[in-house]
Every structure is written in C-alpha cells, then in structure tokens.
Amino acid sequence: MLLITCPHCGPRPELEFTHGGEAHIARPENPAAMNAEDWTEYLYMRANPKGLHAERWRHLHGCARFFNALRDTTTDQFVATYATGQPRPDLKGAGQ
Amino acid sequence: MSKTLRTPAGGSVNRVKTIKFSFDGKTYQGLEGDTLASALLANGIRVMGRSFKYHRARGVLGAGSEEPNALVAVRRDKARIAPNLRATQVELYDGLVAESQNRWPSLNFDVGAVLSLLSPFIPAGFYYKTFMWPKSAWDKLYEPNIRAAAGLGHAPTEADPDSYLNRFAHCEVLIIGAGPAGLAAALAASEGGERVILVDEQCELGGSLLSATDAVIDGQSGRAWRDAVVAKLAANPKVTLMTRANAFGYFAHNMIGVAERLSEHQASPAKGAPRERLWQIRAREVVLATGAIERPLVFPDNDRPGIILADSARTYLNRYGVLPGKRVVVATGHDEAYRAALDLHKAGVTIAAIADARPNPKGPLVEAARAAGLPIKTGYAITGTKGTLGVAEARLSPILGAGRVGPPEIVACDSVLMSGGFTPSVHLFSQSRGKVVWDETLETYLPGASAEAERSAGACRGQFGLAKALADGFAAGSDAARLTVKRDFVVQATEGDPKGVVGALPHDRGNGAKAFIDWQNDVTTKDLKLAVREGFQSIEHIKRYTTTGMATDQGKTSNLNALGVISDALDRPIPQIGLTTFRMPYTPVTFGVLAGMARGDLFDPVRTTPIHDWAVEQGAVFEDVSLWKRARFFPQGREDMEAAVRRECLAVRSHCGIFDASTLGKIEVVGPDAAEFMNRFYINAWTKLGVGKCRYGIVCREDGFVTDDGVVGRMSQDRFHVTTTTGGAPRVLAMMEDYLQTEWPDLDVWLTSTTEQFAVIALQGPKARDILSGLVEGIDLSPEALAHMSLVEGKICGVPTRLFRVSFTGELGFEINVPSQHGRKVWEAIWAAGQPHGLVPYGTETMHVLRAEKGFIIVGQETDGTATPDDVGLTWAVGKAKPDYVGKRSLARPAMAAPDRKQLVGLLTKDPHIVLEEGAQVVLTPGQKAPMALVGHVTSSYHSAVLGRSIALAMVSGGRARIGETVYIPMPGSDIAVDVTSPVFYDPEGVRVNG
Numbered sequence A: 001m002l003l004i005t006c007p008h009c010g011p012r013p014e015l016e017f018t019h020g021g022e023a024h025i026a027r028p029e030n031p032a033a034m035n036a037e038d039w040t041e042y043l044y045m046r047a048n049p050k051g052l053h054a055e056r057w058r059h060l061h062g063c064a065r066f067f068n069a070l071r072d073t074t075t076d077q078f079v080a081t082y083a084t085g086q087p088r089p090d091l092k093g094a095g096q
Numbered sequence B: 001m002s003k004t005l006r007t008p009a010g011g012s013v014n015r016v017k018t019i020k021f022s023f024d025g026k027t028y029q030g031l032e033g034d035t036l037a038s039a040l041l042a043n044g045i046r047v048m049g050r051s052f053k054y055h056r057a058r059g060v061l062g063a064g065s066e067e068p069n070a071l072v073a074v075r076r077d078k079a080r081i082a083p084n085l086r087a088t089q090v091e092l093y094d095g096l097v098a099e100s101q102n103r104w105p106s107l108n109f110d111v112g113a114v115l116s117l118l119s120p121f122i123p124a125g126f127y128y129k130t131f132m133w134p135k136s137a138w139d140k141l142y143e144p145n146i147r148a149a150a151g152l153g154h155a156p157t158e159a160d161p162d163s164y165l166n167r168f169a170h171c172e173v174l175i176i177g178a179g180p181a182g183l184a185a186a187l188a189a190s191e192g193g194e195r196v197i198l199v200d201e202q203c204e205l206g207g208s209l210l211s212a213t214d215a216v217i218d219g220q221s222g223r224a225w226r227d228a229v230v231a232k233l234a235a236n237p238k239v240t241l242m243t244r245a246n247a248f249g250y251f252a253h254n255m256i257g258v259a260e261r262l263s264e265h266q267a268s269p270a271k272g273a274p275r276e277r278l279w280q281i282r283a284r285e286v287v288l289a290t291g292a293i294e295r296p297l298v299f300p301d302n303d304r305p306g307i308i309l310a311d312s313a314r315t316y317l318n319r320y321g322v323l324p325g326k327r328v329v330v331a332t333g334h335d336e337a338y339r340a341a342l343d344l345h346k347a348g349v350t351i352a353a354i355a356d357a358r359p360n361p362k363g364p365l366v367e368a369a370r371a372a373g374l375p376i377k378t379g380y381a382i383t384g385t386k387g388t389l390g391v392a393e394a395r396l397s398p399i400l401g402a403g404r405v406g407p408p409e410i411v412a413c414d415s416v417l418m419s420g421g422f423t424p425s426v427h428l429f430s431q432s433r434g435k436v437v438w439d440e441t442l443e444t445y446l447p448g449a450s451a452e453a454e455r456s457a458g459a460c461r462g463q464f465g466l467a468k469a470l471a472d473g474f475a476a477g478s479d480a481a482r483l484t485v486k487r488d489f490v491v492q493a494t495e496g497d498p499k500g501v502v503g504a505l506p507h508d509r510g511n512g513a514k515a516f517i518d519w520q521n522d523v524t525t526k527d528l529k530l531a532v533r534e535g536f537q538s539i540e541h542i543k544r545y546t547t548t549g550m551a552t553d554q555g556k557t558s559n560l561n562a563l564g565v566i567s568d569a570l571d572r573p574i575p576q577i578g579l580t581t582f583r584m585p586y587t588p589v590t591f592g593v594l595a596g597m598a599r600g601d602l603f604d605p606v607r608t609t610p611i612h613d614w615a616v617e618q619g620a621v622f623e624d625v626s627l628w629k630r631a632r633f634f635p636q637g638r639e640d641m642e643a644a645v646r647r648e649c650l651a652v653r654s655h656c657g658i659f660d661a662s663t664l665g666k667i668e669v670v671g672p673d674a675a676e677f678m679n680r681f682y683i684n685a686w687t688k689l690g691v692g693k694c695r696y697g698i699v700c701r702e703d704g705f706v707t708d709d710g711v712v713g714r715m716s717q718d719r720f721h722v723t724t725t726t727g728g729a730p731r732v733l734a735m736m737e738d739y740l741q742t743e744w745p746d747l748d749v750w751l752t753s754t755t756e757q758f759a760v761i762a763l764q765g766p767k768a769r770d771i772l773s774g775l776v777e778g779i780d781l782s783p784e785a786l787a788h789m790s791l792v793e794g795k796i797c798g799v800p801t802r803l804f805r806v807s808f809t810g811e812l813g814f815e816i817n818v819p820s821q822h823g824r825k826v827w828e829a830i831w832a833a834g835q836p837h838g839l840v841p842y843g844t845e846t847m848h849v850l851r852a853e854k855g856f857i858i859v860g861q862e863t864d865g866t867a868t869p870d871d872v873g874l875t876w877a878v879g880k881a882k883p884d885y886v887g888k889r890s891l892a893r894p895a896m897a898a899p900d901r902k903q904l905v906g907l908l909t910k911d912p913h914i915v916l917e918e919g920a921q922v923v924l925t926p927g928q929k930a931p932m933a934l935v936g937h938v939t940s941s942y943h944s945a946v947l948g949r950s951i952a953l954a955m956v957s958g959g960r961a962r963i964g965e966t967v968y969i970p971m972p973g974s975d976i977a978v979d980v981t982s983p984v985f986y987d988p989e990g991v992r993v994n995g
C-alpha cells in the first residue's frame, strides 16, 4: 500500500485516496472551437511514461481535495505532491 | 528403522516433558520443544510425504521454512484442518493429529508411486503435450483426473470457525529475521530510543544461534549471548519482539505484511482465542536479516528419505537432540558440512565418509575434521544411493574432470548429509523491487540497488560467518536508526570458506538416473536439459515449462541449482539466463489471516434504509443494489415473484403504491454559482428553471456518453436538490467535485452528499393525492399549486419535508423526502392513511416494469457507457443554446450522429405470451447461421400486467427508423418475431400523471 503525502493533510495510506489519471491536462477553454484531432488529443491521449509521471490524486477519505503528484512509475516512489493549479515542479536530475 | 534416534542429552527440548501425538493414525511420543519433524525423526520415521508428480517416498530435507518434502495436514476437528504445513515448522503439542498427504492408501505403500515407473513417459511439459486434444476433454476429463491424482493436501469442508485479527503498526526500524545479524541490528537500532520491531518466523528468536555449539560471543556461549540480548531487547519498551511471525510480503513504501501464528501451536487454545493475526507494518527503514538457505547437492537418487541437508542435521542434533542416523555419509561442496560431521562425530555417530566434490578443500573446519580422524575423500562426488524407503548405502565416485567420474565405492550408511553451500535469502529484497546482482566470487545472487528504504545485513547479503553477521547487522541497525553507534563483538568461532558448488555433480549413471533439482515439484536435471533441447532459453520460460521453482516453496532450495544446470546446458553464464522475480508470500499464508474480520456480515458493508425493517416485517424479498438492500417485491401468501409483481403493478395503476426510494443518490448543490455549475455539468439548461420546479437531468461524461440521470429540484436561486441513480451517487459526486475543484475553481459552489440524510417515500397512483392530503401541513397539493415536476417545502406528520411531485411510473406521483430519522414514522402514517384507498407496497421489480411500460430508461440497463442522449431518445433534454457543457464537444463528432447508431425502441413479440430474454440479440432476418448480422440487443423485458402482454426495450441499430418493421430474436431452436415500436407502451399521451 502506497504512502501518499496529501499536500493538505500529510502522509496517509493509499486506501484513503482515489487516483485521478494524468495531471496538467486542462479542459480547453472553448471546446466548440476545437478541431477533431485536438479534441481527440485532449480526450484520449495520455503520456503513460516510464519514469516520472505527473498524476492526480484525490484524498477522498480525508480532506476530499484533488492534488497532483510526481511519481516514478518504475519504483512507485513519490518525488513530490503539490496542490492543484500549481505547476509541475522542475526537479533537477529527476527523470524527464 | 524403528529404534529411537534421540540423544541421551543435549538440545533445548524439555527432556522431562513427553508429548503424545499421532501421525497417520499411529501414536508416538515426542518432547516439549520438538517440531513434528524432529519428533518423527526421533521415532525413526523417515518417510513423511509423497512427491507431487511421481509420488516418490520423501523424508524431511531441511529443518525450517524451506522444507519442500515433509508437508502434512494438522487436524483438530472437521473444520480445523490446516493442509500443506511444513512438519519442520509444526510445533509439537499434546494430542496433535497430523496426516501425510499425496499418498493412497498409505505413505509406505502408495499406489500412485507406479507413476515413478512411468516417469520416462512423463517428461517436462508432459501435461502440455499430452492433454491438448480434444480441447473439450480438458475441463471434463483431464484436469479433474490430473488434479485428483496430484494435489497438495485438501482444504477442510466446513467453514473455518476460528477468528483472525488484523493490526496496523508503525515503527522507525523494522528488522526481519532474528539470527545473529538481526539481533545485532536490533541492539544498535534500539539505542536511539525509536520504535523498533523485530520479527522472526520461528518460535524463538536466535536463528542459527539456537543450534550453535562452538560459538563464543563476548565471552558467552552463543546461546547465552542470545538469551542476554533477547532479555535486553524485551526490557526496552520501544522494542517489539515478534515470534512465529512470517514476514510474507514486502509491499510498496515499506509496508510489510506479517502473518503471526497465535494459537496454532497450543494444545488447547482458549475458546475464542484468535488463531492468527495479520500485521501491516509501515516502517521508515527496514533491515532484512533473512539469512541463507542451504543448497542440496544434485546427484542421482538424491531424494531418498534419510538424505538431509547437513546444517539441518546439525539443527536436529543440537537443538532437538535427534540424530539423522547412526552411520552417516557426508557429501559436500562446502565447509559447513564439516561442522555438522564434527558435531555428529562428537555425539557418537559414525561418519562413514566425507565425500567432498572439491579437489582441495582446506581451512579450519576441514583441518578439524582431519584431526578428528574423519575419513575425507576429496574430489569425490556422490553418484547414487540405494535403500528401500530409506538409505542403506551411498555410491561415491572420484571426479576425473570433464564431467567424468571413476569407478565407484559403495559405502554402507543409514543417512546422507549434503551441502552445496548457502544461498542468500533475497526473497523479500526482490519483492521490494530491489535488483539482485550476481556475485562472481560467491557464485550467488546478492542484493544490489535498493528500491525502498531498506538494507540487507548478514548472510542474506553474502556476509557469512558469525563475526561478519554480527558486525554487519549492528552497522545496518545503526544506519537504519540514523545513529552512529559502534560496537565490536569479540567472536570465537571456526569459520569456513563461504563458497560452495552450484548445479549438478558429475555422474556415470546414464540417462535413467534421477537427480532432483526441485523436490516439491519433482523436477530433475533431465527435465531442465530437455527444456533447453526443445529450445527454451530464458529462465522465465524454462520455469513455466518444467515448473521448477513454482511449487509452494518457490524454489527456496532449488533455484540456484536450476540456474546452474541450465547454465551448463546452454553453455552460458548464469547471469545471462536471468532470474525470476520472487513473489509473496515468502512462505504460504492462510486465507483466514488475509480475510481477517472481513467475513460474513463484515465482508462488505450493507446499507439499509430507514424503512428497511418495515419491509422485513412485511416479508419483503430483497435484492442487492450496489451495497444497498432493496425490497424487490412483497409476496402475499404463497405468491411467487411473477404473481406479486403483477398484483403490485395493477394496484399502482388502479389505486396507489408506496415505494421506498431512499437509496436514490442525493447531492445538495449550493452557492451563488450553483446554476452556472449545473449548466456546465448537466446537458440540460437550468438558468430558467424556476424555484420550486424540477427537471429530469442527464449527465454525460466528457466523451458524450450518458453516465447518470435523475430528477433535480430547484429549492432556491442558489440551491439545487440533485438526485442520482442508486449506484451512481458516489461517482457523480466525485465527478462533480473533480470539475469543481480542478476545472472550474472560479465557481463558488458547495457540494454535499445528502443520500443518507433523507428518507424518500414514493407514492404513486391515482389515489396518491387523496392519501397524502390529510397528512401535510402548509402544503397545497392541488394540481394548480403543485403541478407535475414541481416541489414544495412544508411539513408532513409534523416533520419537515421536501415534497416533489414526480413520477417514475407514469401515474400521479409524489416523492416525499423527510429527515431519515423520521422516515419510518412518516412511512407508517402514509401506509395507514392509504389503507382505505387500497394502498400496496411495491418493490424494485414492479418499479422496473412500471417504468418500462412508460419507456423510461435505467442508466446502466438501457445504456452501457456507449449511448448518447439521442441514442436513448433524450435529445429533448439537451440545453441546445448552451455554449458548452460536459460532453457537448464530443456529441458534435460525426460518429455521434451516424444514422446506424443503436437507438432505444420498443419490441412487441408477435406472440404476446413470450417474454424475451434480456441481453438477447436482434437480427433483421430469420434463419441466420452464426456468425449472424447482429443489429441490437434486448435491454429490458417484462410481462406487463396492465397491457396483458409482454413488452421489451431494446437498443437497435437505426432503430427509430425501423419502427413498424418486424425483426427477430434468434434463440436456440427458433427465431422470435417481434415488431419494432415506440418505447412508450402505456399511456403514450401522458395524461395519467395528472391523476
């Protein structure tokens, strides 16, 4: 069971959380203006990296807030967790 | 051999406390402190099991959790039978009843052993090759028979009456393994005052110190040192010591699963005493001090009972006071076997020969054996054994090189000890995703780079010998506790060369000889070589093809030798063959300890409504809807479901029905931007919905497909009472929160689940208004004041209510929301008021029929995650003027408007008595052969009492354009002709909602 540090509550066991898929994919401002390719890109295409992955988690059985995390998909180790809306941390030497 | 092999003195067994036990129906005596294996050995019992594939007689090989052969069932009563226990780990208690496994009719005469004679015909992959055809015979014929003939033990047939506990624990330093390295690590780690947990699988802490005789640490005997250290640790309140604790799994982020045996070893556990406890320990740092496991030698006939690992023999002698035999041959490729030979020699056992495969062994242990006059043959391989159900002689051959041996000498003996060296136990390290690395010097895999906050110490990382283990353990404990404590242990112990032999010994016994690699799965060198000859090259494939290392012991004693043999066969170094990943559990754990308290009523939470008990009292039949118990129908007398539903349906249509809708999901959407939020989230338009009005809302996912629906009422300008489907409530709330928190943080809106806060009573039928009128206060129920799809707040039976005038039946209807604690009171008041009006309770089955008669969809029944609002006839609900909402862009994709999309239609069978099967397929022409051209499927199908015939809803390709056509439902033997119709079967004008 992962140990996840909610940026609002601190470290908590995984069973308090739900996973929310890849982070930093903002819903477009004006979907109606988008062509099919761009919309498809937004809707379906995900990075699925081997290594550092920015992903969303929700501390469902805690503060219930969404937040973002950088997790290494090869080791499951979290490198950082940070509040929704904040940019992906620029970690020198940590993955891509 | 029936004479006793118990020494007159020595060991840590209690000589004055004899214990009676039975094995395969015969009674024996052991001593307190014995394991089942040591007690059986002491009684001269050699054969303890039959092997898995060939049913060969097998004796005990080891003395601990690595034991592959001596698997037994321990039985207390019919419900308490624990199969597949290693006799080496079963602590003896008075009255213990143990049975051997995998034999019929008896251990010493097993009919299945004829399989051994057939073994030339059962090569690797035999089952794959032989039982391939015909395919259909696999399920019915081959598999059941193979399983009956094989099988490892039998599960009890009755439910487990025992209880199991579950605990979480946290500590700064967790140490796994309490041998010298683990004890030293605990000594160091505990000096910092932080929480330390030390776990060990045995009943006593100490590991190899428990059977040490010659070691002296800091001036004390190994055993005395161990006692002092354990006493010191036990006195430290920050240190937790756990015995009988199997650290079976290393999970992410230093979560270790430990199965602790609590009462298994007791003769008569207290009534209700828990049997085992699951620990989930989260540690900041982990020290793995898991030691090493002795490797067997691979030579012909190496599985004969009486052939045991040398160090295990030492354990039996020094810890349990049991001799492996009276005249022993020692076959080795490692120094430690000399220590065993010396100890046995001192105990009066004749060492008939020491056959060392190494040409020139030296070092203090070898010299000590020479000095003791033991007959050592260097450069000798053991090339065979003989004996019936035991060893009578060993065949020793000089090694000539290049895989050849010279003429053998036959040495009479009653036991053979063997040692190929020690394989570090990297199981937990590997489970932690650490990468093992090949060590050329030791010829073994050792822990490499860590993936978790852990470090290995002692023999499990190749630091062999007592002095090294203590120093390494202490350093690891200090490091894990982030201390810089130092301590030098003064150790007097004779240490040998840590290097041993890997793979098979040479022999001249020809192709028929069986040299076992994996005792538990009966894999021989021949099987591995055959796999290589047939083209397998990767250990991952060879393992699956031959099943080597795949038994319940996961190849604890066999993996490295298998790699050695494959390496020879492929002529490729071991590191290039790869290593399989170790999986949990380290040693098998019971289902009971994993299930813990999650059994029976506690298996899954059960949600019940405030009206639940009333329905129970009325004899309702319930169904599970997500976690809810919902009343499905209310049978009267001897009614079956069909009769009850027919009666309930007619009663609603003619008089009135009362229905518990409390399970509907409810979400309160509140805030200045509530309407804007609803506009963005739902496909419907909400701005113009007046206060006191309701609307049927539909939620799509961003991909445009319907995911939930429900009536939404506007309580005030800034407050919506949202309902969802019963199963969809958490999902819809989570989706709402997602958009609100992450996409639209600009909106000032609060979302609150109110599902549990309201009891919801649906009153449906022409008499509904008459029944309610006497119960409400301050509420005008007249059609003018409370039109269909509107709501009002007021009081009913003296308690506050949100009263919706809505209908999921097509009849005049109300849904009365009251605070949950008043639910039953209000329900009973309505029930009483309804008696003169012919009110009946109805369940979910009737609810389904009534809504289907009206063509109302159930999300998840008509829809399957690929239906758009238009597919299910809900285009009218879309707020077309809205610039955006969740799903809008996706719905604009051309494919979403394709004319051949599956659309909701009604189906009426030509024969009104036929009720279609839900899930049945729809085709356009009869008499098709598979594969047919399928154009749709039946989603809902019922007998409609009010219509006096069957009805069905279906999703049919281009369905709306097919209304009026005849299509077919192919069923075994016939095609059922049906007319495609509108999905609204009853009251298409919709006048009945007006009462």
Ligand SMILES: [Zn+2]
Residues within 6 Å of the ligand: A006, A007, A008, A009, A010, A059, A062, A063, A064, A065
């Ligand atoms: Zn939180």
